[in-house]
Amino acid sequence: MTQTPLDLAPSDVAAQLRSRGVGDVDDSTLTRALYSSDASLYRVVPQVVVRPRHPDELSAILDVSQETGAPVTMRGAGTSIAGNAVGTGIVVDTLKHLNNVVSIDREARTAVVQPGVVHADLQRAAAPYGLRFGPDPSTHTRCTIGGMIGNNACGSRALGYGRTVDNVVDLDVAWAPGATDVAARLGTLVDQHLAHVRTTFGQFGRQVSGYSLEHLLPENGRNVDRFLVGSEGTLAVVTGATVRLVEDESGRQLVVLGYPSMIEAADAVPALIAATDGRMIACEGLDARIVDLVRAKGNAVPELPRGAGWLFVEVTDPDLVPRVVAEGGALAHRVVQDGPEAAALWRIREDGAGLAALSLSRPAYSGWEDAAVPPARLGAWLRDFDELLREYDLDGVPYGHFGDGCVHVRIDFPFSEGSAVFRDFLTACALKLREHGGSLSGEHGDGRARSELLSIMYDEESIGLFGAVKAICDPRNLLNPGNIVDPAPLDADLRPTRPRHAINAGLKLVHDDGVFGNAVHRCTGVGKCVAPKTNGVMCPSYLATRDEKDSTRGRSRVLQEALDGSLVGGLADPAVGEALDLCLACKGCASDCPTGVDMATYKAEALHQKHDVLGERRPRSHYLLGRLPKWAALAAPMAPVANRMMKLGPVARLAKATVGIDQRRSIPAFAPKTLRRSVGVPDVVPDVWIWADSFSDHFFPGNGHAAIRWLESVGVTARVIADDACCGLTWITTGQLDQARSIMERTVRTLTPYVESGVPVVGLEPSCLATLRSDAAELTGANLDVLTFAELVERLDVPLPDLNGVEVVAQPHCHQASILGWAADKRILERAGATVTQVAGCCGLAGNFGMEKGHYEVSVAVAETHLLPAVRANPDAVVLADGMSCRVQLDDLSGTPTMHLAELFASRVIAG
Numbered sequence: 001m002t003q004t005p006l007d008l009a010p011s012d013v014a015a016q017l018r019s020r021g022v023g024d025v026d027d028s029t030l031t032r033a034l035y036s037s038d039a040s041l042y043r044v045v046p047q048v049v050v051r052p053r054h055p056d057e058l059s060a061i062l063d064v065s066q067e068t069g070a071p072v073t074m075r076g077a078g079t080s081i082a083g084n085a086v087g088t089g090i091v092v093d094t095l096k097h098l099n100n101v102v103s104i105d106r107e108a109r110t111a112v113v114q115p116g117v118v119h120a121d122l123q124r125a126a127a128p129y130g131l132r133f134g135p136d137p138s139t140h141t142r143c144t145i146g147g148m149i150g151n152n153a154c155g156s157r158a159l160g161y162g163r164t165v166d167n168v169v170d171l172d173v174a175w176a177p178g179a180t181d182v183a184a185r186l187g188t189l190v191d192q193h194l195a196h197v198r199t200t201f202g203q204f205g206r207q208v209s210g211y212s213l214e215h216l217l218p219e220n221g222r223n224v225d226r227f228l229v230g231s232e233g234t235l236a237v238v239t240g241a242t243v244r245l246v247e248d249e250s251g252r253q254l255v256v257l258g259y260p261s262m263i264e265a266a267d268a269v270p271a272l273i274a275a276t277d278g279r280m281i282a283c284e285g286l287d288a289r290i291v292d293l294v295r296a297k298g299n300a301v302p303e304l305p306r307g308a309g310w311l312f313v314e315v316t317d318p319d320l321v322p323r324v325v326a327e328g329g330a331l332a333h334r335v336v337q338d339g340p341e342a343a344a345l346w347r348i349r350e351d352g353a354g355l356a357a358l359s360l361s362r363p364a365y366s367g368w369e370d371a372a373v374p375p376a377r378l379g380a381w382l383r384d385f386d387e388l389l390r391e392y393d394l395d396g397v398p399y400g401h402f403g404d405g406c407v408h409v410r411i412d413f414p415f416s417e418g419s420a421v422f423r424d425f426l427t428a429c430a431l432k433l434r435e436h437g438g439s440l441s442g443e444h445g446d447g448r449a450r451s452e453l454l455s456i457m458y459d460e461e462s463i464g465l466f467g468a469v470k471a472i473c474d475p476r477n478l479l480n481p482g483n484i485v486d487p488a489p490l491d492a493d494l495r496p497t498r499p500r501h502a503i504n505a506g507l508k509l510v511h512d513d514g515v516f517g518n519a520v521h522r523c524t525g526v527g528k529c530v531a532p533k534t535n536g537v538m539c540p541s542y543l544a545t546r547d548e549k550d551s552t553r554g555r556s557r558v559l560q561e562a563l564d565g566s567l568v569g570g571l572a573d574p575a576v577g578e579a580l581d582l583c584l585a586c587k588g589c590a591s592d593c594p595t596g597v598d599m600a601t602y603k604a605e606a607l608h609q610k611h612d613v614l615g616e617r618r619p620r621s622h623y624l625l626g627r628l629p630k631w632a633a634l635a636a637p638m639a640p641v642a643n644r645m646m647k648l649g650p651v652a653r654l655a656k657a658t659v660g661i662d663q664r665r666s667i668p669a670f671a672p673k674t675l676r677r678s679v680g681v682p683d684v685v686p687d688v689w690i691w692a693d694s695f696s697d698h699f700f701p702g703n704g705h706a707a708i709r710w711l712e713s714v715g716v717t718a719r720v721i722a723d724d725a726c727c728g729l730t731w732i733t734t735g736q737l738d739q740a741r742s743i744m745e746r747t748v749r750t751l752t753p754y755v756e757s758g759v760p761v762v763g764l765e766p767s768c769l770a771t772l773r774s775d776a777a778e779l780t781g782a783n784l785d786v787l788t789f790a791e792l793v794e795r796l797d798v799p800l801p802d803l804n805g806v807e808v809v810a811q812p813h814c815h816q817a818s819i820l821g822w823a824a825d826k827r828i829l830e831r832a833g834a835t836v837t838q839v840a841g842c843c844g845l846a847g848n849f850g851m852e853k854g855h856y857e858v859s860v861a862v863a864e865t866h867l868l869p870a871v872r873a874n875p876d877a878v879v880l881a882d883g884m885s886c887r888v889q890l891d892d893l894s895g896t897p898t899m900h901l902a903e904l905f906a907s908r909v910i911a912g
Contacts, residue, residue, distance in 0.1 A: 030549060079143050155401075183222070190222075209454060249316045255321055269378050280403055378402060419497050501563050534592075537592055669699070675697045687718065691762065714799055744779045770820050
């Protein structure tokens with residue numbers, strides 16, 4: 001099992017660290033749970049997590065490690081697939097504070113960076129100089145340069161720009177306690193084994209496993225810095241780096257080649273390398289099953305040539321395109337000239353790890369993740385690998401860096417039956433890989449997943465050299481022990497084999513066999529949610545706080561611990577409440593997370609379990625804000641009086657304090673007359689039914705009136721459904737699932753006859769409509785075909801208003817962006833002539849979240865990530881915000897007037 005530090009409590013180690021001036025030290029149950037896993041299959045609970053604010057603190061951490069015996073594990077963005085970013089002692093997170101690009105030298109084409117710099121941030125800093133950092137892993141939006149150095153990361157364009165090691169100029173490192181005269185001793189060691197090192201190491205580009213001793217050869221300049229690249233934090237701690245930048249070449253062209261299978265695609269690689277004289281920038285393999293999953297999620301996929309597997313070949317020299325086509329031997333090909341289309345295809349490839357985990361009939365896992373062979377052996381290796389899969393009754397979806405001979409795959413190991421198949425299969429693969437002259441790892445490192453297998457890949461002399469190197473650089477075995485040298489068993493500390501507490505879920509969890517444990521284990525840890533910048537919705541609170549606990553991944557990890565761990569004491573544990581507190585239930589992860597994590601649903605289930613099953617008392621806001629439609633209906637007859645009362649300061653303050661609303665918030669005014677009352681009982685069978693959700697009915701009836709007015713102007717009769725039909729959204733978000741189910745069942749019964757009549761039914765409040773499309777299935781199994789206003793307009797195919805010259809800033813409600821989609825809205829606006837700026841992210845109010853005490857600052861910070869800057873940058877634009885939350889947030893924070901899409905259309909009728 002894993003090695004353990006000296007017999008000290010986490011609080012003792014934390015105290016030692018603080019006494020040495022290390023400020024950001026955390027030994028809480030919550031944080032230890034957050035950092036117990038990376039993107040691998042392994043769970044190792046640390047004693048303490050440190051987020052150093054200054055490079056000097058890294059030396060202090062090593063001193064404390066020496067004194068306490070607590071080992072040190074460096075962690076970048078926690079995206080390690082091999083398990084080399086988890087440890088029993090002190091886990092060091094450089095992402096939080098040591099994340100600066102110190103300088104860029106345009107003439108020398110170098111950058112000086114701290115280890116926690118995110119790859120994409122370095123690219124943004126280098127772009128104004130026409131430069132870029134060459135390697136670009138699929139996790140480039142969140143992986144750190146320090147993490148890339150640790151694993152010798154490569155990525156899609158390493159074929160053209162080299163691996164991380166090829167782009168490291170200089171490293172600043174802190175050596176482990178007891179290490180002396182390191183460079184000279186390493187040189188002497190290699191000199192004693194010159195012939196062996198020359199014939200064993202550096203035999204092909206993706207030979208990443210073990211220690212890269214070839215860099216210590218005299219003919220290679222005895223480059224200790226490059227030798228440390230790929231050592232997985234087991235030999236030294238990187239405190240800073242100078243890296244090489246390359247010219248960001250324009251005019252890249254993408255050639256997509258289609259093949260009957262991925263094996264035939266692999267067979268074509270050697271000919272492509274020869275035809276292009278090795279000048280391809282990228283040559284990536286992608287399996288049809290991954291693409292099919294993207295389509296199944298409702299996302300658009302650009303046209304692909306015929307085939308079940310594809311090669312994405314990128315070149316900068318246009319003369320190479322015909323050579324690629326001629327020598328590729330493909331069934332069909334397509335040259336993608338359109339920038340957005342090419343970007344969409346590359347996004348599918350980047351999400352490959354998460355998508356592959358869901359592409360089979362049962363969950364697929366990492367473990368045998370990135371083996372590499374010389375490219376000439378790729379087809380033969382894949383055939384043998386496919387045979388091994390069949391022999392062990394397993395399946396996997398291969399993809400990856402085919403031009404480099406590196407194959408990624410997720411495999412459906414039957415962990416419910418234990419770890420025997422996992423161990424036996426990995427061992428068999430290692431033995432077969434050795435026959436092809438391959439490397440256990442091509443870019444992710446060996447970690448806990450493959451270090452035990454190094455004795456199969458390398459001979460006894462090589463393994464002895466690894467041990468000697470470790471003894472020179474880390475004589476007290478304090479740096480990431482259990483990796484590479486004296487490895488932990490590959491099946492120790494496996495997270496998927498841990499038993500899970502069975503609970504009777506309140507939701508159907510239709511995508512996870514009704515099992516809450518299965519649902520929260522959808523998270524594989526690839527960390528798309530911790531990207532510091534995003535054009536999607538996920539994860540708004542993380543963007544505001546940059547704290548792991550506020551990411552989708554962090555929350556998933558805590559829920560996993562609550563359901564199957566010994567660290568977090570069930571769903572009522574305070575750690576769960578703290579992790580979920582700042583979840584806006586925006587559902588951004590439901591669409592943006594490659595593995596389909598839906599934290600809004602999990603939060604609702606967790607709250608239901610805590611309060612309704614375990615019996616913990618609910619906060620007052622759940623009964624008041626969480627049942628808002630009920631109170632709105634009761635207040636409707638005296639809405640004008642209630643609105644006047646809320647304008648009185650003392651009354652408003654008392655009301656906010658009673659309900660749990662932050663005093664800095666306004667209380668939305670009730671409509672003087674509800675939508676249903678103002679239009680009365682329908683007098684005809686219309687062409688369109690309008691569903692009066694609670695928010696459109698009681699707060700923004702103007703949306704409904706505008707929709708009726710505009711539809712009638714184009715000859716379409718619209719009427720409002722007179723029946724009360726609440727979706728139960730506020731009950732769901734506060735976890736009051738029993739009441740929510742009752743409300744939803746009644747609404748389904750009410751709306752079903754209208755939907756089945758063949759007359760289109762349209763919903764105007766995106767959050768309520770999204771609830772019908774997603775939560776209705778989780779609560780009742782129902783699926784109601786109710787349209788957005790834009791979807792209705794496209795279906796009716798009626799003339800659009802003239803919006804030429806109209807500048808629009810549109811904030812799609814987060815539920816619409818995530819569940820319903822906003823593509824139809826954008827299409828009709830642009831067809832009508834409007835200039836559209838679509839705002840990413842969430843507005844930050846998100847129903848009751850931003851109203852509640854304790855959430856105001858985060859709510860404002862979320863609004864400042866995308867929405868408020870976009871509004872300020874376009875002061876003359878019409879601001880479209882269909883969602884009530886978005887409209888209230890903009891009114892509260894900036895006094896910005898907003899319109900629903902139906903109101904914008906209707907305003908053209910009035911103006912005309």
